[in-house]
Amino acid sequence: MDYKKLADLLFPEVDKDFNYYINKYKKRNLPAGAEVTRIAPSPTGFLHVGTIYGALADYFTAKNSNGVFYMRLEDTDSKREVANAGEIAYDMLCYYDVCPMEGYRGNKAQIGDYGDYIQSKRMNIYKAFAKHLVSIGRAFPCFCSKSETKQDIIDRRNEQLENSDDIEEKDVCRNLTYEQIESNIKAGKPFAIRLLSLGNPDKTFEFTDLIKGKRQIRENNKDIVLLKSNGIPPYSLAHLVDDTLMGTTIVIRGEEWYPSLAAHLELFDAFGLPRLKYAHTPVICKNDENGGKRKLSKRKDPEADARYFITKGYPKTSLIEYLINLLNSDFELWRANNPDLPYTEFKFSLSKIGSNNPMFDFNKLNDISKTVISKMTAKEVYNGVLTWAKEFSPKFAKFLEENRNYCEKVFNIDRETPKPRKDIYCWSMVEEYYSYMFGLVTSTELEKQDEANYKEFILAYGKNFKLPKTKEEWFNGVKQVASTLGYATDNKAYKENPTAFKGNVAKACEFIRLALTGRKNSPDLYEIMTILGNDEINKRFKI
Numbered sequence: 455m456d457y458k459k460l461a462d463l464l465f466p467e468v469d470k471d472f473n474y475y476i477n478k479y480k481k482r483n484l485p486a487g488a489e490v491t492r493i494a495p496s497p498t499g500f501l502h503v504g505t506i507y508g509a510l511a512d513y514f515t516a517k518n519s520n521g522v523f524y525m526r527l528e529d530t531d532s533k534r535e536v537a538n539a540g541e542i543a544y545d546m547l548c549y550y551d552v553c554p555m556e557g558y559r560g561n562k563a564q565i566g567d568y569g570d571y572i573q574s575k576r577m578n579i580y581k582a583f584a585k586h587l588v589s590i591g592r593a594f595p596c597f598c599s600k601s602e603t604k605q606d607i608i609d610r611r612n613e614q615l616e617n618s619d620d621i622e623e624k625d626v627c628r629n630l631t632y633e634q635i636e637s638n639i640k641a642g643k644p645f646a647i648r649l650l651s652l653g654n655p656d657k658t659f660e661f662t663d664l665i666k667g668k669r670q671i672r673e674n675n676k677d678i679v680l681l682k683s684n685g686i687p688p689y690s691l692a693h694l695v696d697d698t699l700m701g702t703t704i705v706i707r708g709e710e711w712y713p714s715l716a717a718h719l720e721l722f723d724a725f726g727l728p729r730l731k732y733a734h735t736p737v738i739c740k741n742d743e744n745g746g747k748r749k750l751s752k753r754k755d756p757e758a759d760a761r762y763f764i765t766k767g768y769p770k771t772s773l774i775e776y777l778i779n780l781l782n783s784d785f786e787l788w789r790a791n792n793p794d795l796p797y798t799e800f801k802f803s804l805s806k807i808g809s810n811n812p813m814f815d816f817n818k819l820n821d822i823s824k825t826v827i828s829k830m831t832a833k834e835v836y837n838g839v840l841t842w843a844k845e846f847s848p849k850f851a852k853f854l855e856e857n858r859n860y861c862e863k864v865f866n867i868d869r870e871t872p873k874p875r876k877d878i879y880c881w882s883m884v885e886e887y888y889s890y891m892f893g894l895v896t897s898t899e900l901e902k903q904d905e906a907n908y909k910e911f912i913l914a915y916g917k918n919f920k921l922p923k924t925k926e927e928w929f930n931g932v933k934q935v936a937s938t939l940g941y942a943t944d945n946k947a948y949k950e951n952p953t954a955f956k957g958n959v960a961k962a963c964e965f966i967r968l969a970l971t972g973r974k975n976s977p978d979l980y981e982i983m984t985i986l987g988n989d990e991i992n993k994r995f996k997i
């Protein structure tokens with residue numbers, strides 16, 4: 455068959471050759487070893503937390519090699535597109551300090567010499583590439599009525615893989631003659647373009663994924679769709695065209711793309727283009743309802759939405775450090791050894807990413823966040839809480855603004871010391887956590903069996919109470935009252951014969967704490983008392 459003639463028959467409107475585009479975009483002028491990475495979300499809803507996780511891998515890989523990290527908007531699926539999702543994605547990436555250096559920038563003008571960075575504006579380029587493959591006999595028109603979407607392909611492949619791992623998937627239309635094709639075109643039949651696969655799945659080849667390492671991969675034998683009948687390319691062709699022309703050096707993408715890798719590589723070979731480096735990141739999972747593992751789901755898990763962490767008031771550094779920890783598990787040790795360095799100093803590496811899917815663990819996130827917040831000054835905490843409250847709790851924001859000095863004192867308890875208290879992990883918990891400092895004590899953790907001793911102690915201790923000037927004097931005062939009432943002031947004596955006493959000094963302090971805060975645990979009691987002041991303390995001692 456005269457493939458050139460066929461290409462012109464199928465694409466009479468495409469006047470630019472694929473070589474035109476290959477030559478149009480110049481090689482990037484970057485230092486040796488510089489890597490070019492990209493984040494390429496589809497604007498189909500909120501930004502998935504996994505996209506920030508992937509963007510961190512892109513960001514570090516580019517930054518550590520003096521390369522470029524850019525953003526492309528993969529908006530070829532207009533049916534699933536959600537208004538403003540692209541802008542939100544860009545803004546969210548910037549909020550989490552993985553702002554792309556080049557490319558698509560939401561409401562702002564794109565920057566960079568390799569645009570357009572929005573796929574829907576690149577249709578002519580994809581067509582030129584598809585036409586080229588037809589012209590060299592490596593792609594053909596398919597007139598089968600149901601043109602497949604990317605999702606169709608994934609679903610069909612998954613289904614077929616379940617039945618057999620040796621799928622023969624040569625499309626029926628690959629054997630049409632020129633005359634048959636011509637008559638279909640004349641009849642106005644819509645067509646897709648498919649790759650004419652030459653692969654043999656009995657054969658394998660070696661490929662090194664930068665995360666998975668060296669693997670044997672079966673050759674592709676699927677005539678994958680390159681252009682749908684509406685002229686729009688699915689991911690396979692679009693990513694090849696864009697990553698090639700935009701000068702990507704490493705495609706860092708989710709593991710869900712790994713099964714399509716053989717087809718993608720065959721496509722590069724068919725074009726005679728150099729294959730790119732790939733790194734397939736494991737996908738963030740959680741325990742499912744039946745004790746198994748499943749991917750974080752946009753439908754089921756609120757924490758799949760990156761904005762969730764903003765509504766809860768997690769400082770952004772907490773989420774960032776948590777995600778870095780999921781990517782490179784030695785981050786935790788590095789952080790312990792370098793408590794004061796910014797996380798950007800950490801030596802991130804793709805090769806340190808494990809192959810198991812990491813589990814999203816709130817306890818771990820909260821621990822990391824407690825450490826992050828414990829290092830903040832009282833002013834930083836105040837500003838963090840206020841910024842959060844202005845958006846999510848206006849009444850509390852008003853209180854914070856009207857009582858700024860007082861609140862800063864509260865936030866300074868057990869803070870700005872060599873061993874600060876690690877307790878708060880998100881701003882939305884602060885109002886409740888310090889409720890006893892912001893209003894009256896509304897609940898108590900006092901236990902039933904302690905009630906009589908509690909009353910007796912607080913009546914005695916709270917009588918004409920005046921807070922001593924130093925912590926030492928204060929503590930001596932507690933000891934004195936406790937000892938008069940039959941509490942042990944010597945811990946050794948108490949340990950040897952606990953039943954001889956009503957309790958020890960710790961118990962006495964617990965009663966004071968309960969009276970003032972309603973809780974058994976709180977930050978430093980003397981500091982709390984200093985901030986509350988004598989009038990408020992005496993009010994709370996009235997029982």
Ligand code: GLU
Pocket residue numbers: 493494495496528693705706707708
């Ligand atoms: N648009 C694709 C996605 O959102 C991008 C995959 C890739 O990074 O190559 O899954």
